[in-house]
Amino acid sequence: MTAGTKPVGTKTADAVVIGGGIMGASAAHFLARRGFGRVVLLEKGRLAGVSTGHSAAIVRTYYSNSITLELAKRALHMFENDRDLLGGDCGFRPIGFLLLIGERLRAAGEHILESERRHGLHVERLAVENVAELAPPLSLDGVSYGILEPRSGYADPTRTTENLVAAARPWGLEPRAGVAATGIRLHGNQAVAVETEDGTISTNVVVNAAGPWAGQVGAWLGLRYSLRWSRESDLLVEKPADFGELPVVSDPGLRVYLRPCGEDRIIAGLGAPKDIEPVDPDDCDPGLDPEMRERIERPLFERLPALSRARHLGGYASLYTITDDWHPIVGPEPGLEGYYAFFGGSGHGFKLGPPIGEALADVICGETPEIDLAPFRPGRFIDGEPLTSAWGEGNRG
Structure with missing residues (x-):
């Protein structure tokens, strides 16, 4: 089949998010909330079924670098106002x-x-x-x-994830639990479709929020992530x-x-x-x-x-x-159009997932987010600009 050709019976979406943990649910929620259109959320198992569902789900702000502290500050505000900002009662205590x-x-x-x-x-x-x-x-x-x-x-990590998904259904979010992505198709350097166990979804926007399997998803496009x-x-x-x-x-x-x-x-x-x-x-x-x-x-x-x-x-x-600096990898990849990374929570992805998802949705929509995600960009390691922590190696602080 020629790259970029739309197969007979292909479904279409304005965006496809791969991975139904807190990061994927957050990206999908805020894209839908922004009125992006039909957003398909693929999850090969169940929502919050792996890392997210087993998170201690601690919502705190003690961080030593500015970007993470600002995101944590925003996260705290979101959980304090979860019914309005996260889709419902997230069990925040x-x-x-x-x-x-x-x-x-x-x-x-x-x-x-x-x-x-x-x-x-x-x-x-x-x-x-x-x-x-x-x-x-x-x-x-x-x-x-x-x-x-x-x-x-x-908070309750599973309830938070489920709230994000359920609340965004009226805005165009379509969750597909039990359906695994199997590939991403390009036309030139533009993402044009996601292959799944249940057929092909034509789309120009793909978010890789596959958590532990994000490296495998990136490899479909020839990307090599150090995880x-x-x-x-x-x-x-x-x-x-x-x-x-x-x-x-x-x-x-x-x-x-x-x-x-x-x-x-x-x-x-x-x-x-x-x-x-x-x-x-x-x-x-x-x-x-x-x-x-x-x-x-x-x-x-x-x-x-x-x-x-x-x-x-x-x-x-x-x-x-x-990741190599214990902070998430988020944002577009140079040389690829329509593909966005969002993974590598390194143990603090639960609290940061919603504010990063909110900011990434702005980026995808062509807007400038209130919190600049550039420090999390995939190329920061090549640029010699990894994030640091006052606590030293092996920490997310």
């Missing part, structure tokens, strides 16, 4: 986000504190005694001070009686994070700076193995001794898709 800072990370913590305040965010520096008042169950050995984001918290994958695990424990309330807690010194999960459970995982647990995206065991359970429990119980007596409720594992 603004219980606060508490960062525990030890002496080794004092300078990084001060940098974060200054950055957040400079960007107009309400953030508080807490003395150790004030941290103890806020979160009595915590053991504060080795903690020099705390940073509190009182407006932050967590790694990590098996990321979380465990669940029963909240002890008389335990009290906690905000979301991140402890970069012990490299552990935790948050409430409903009324009677605590979810916890290894925190940043992160070590990569290499995995094949097509062969990732979704269970929590005993070794990883022990690795999470060790710092968790050190920081929260009461949980060492709590009932273990299981856990799970999923995937991080990690």
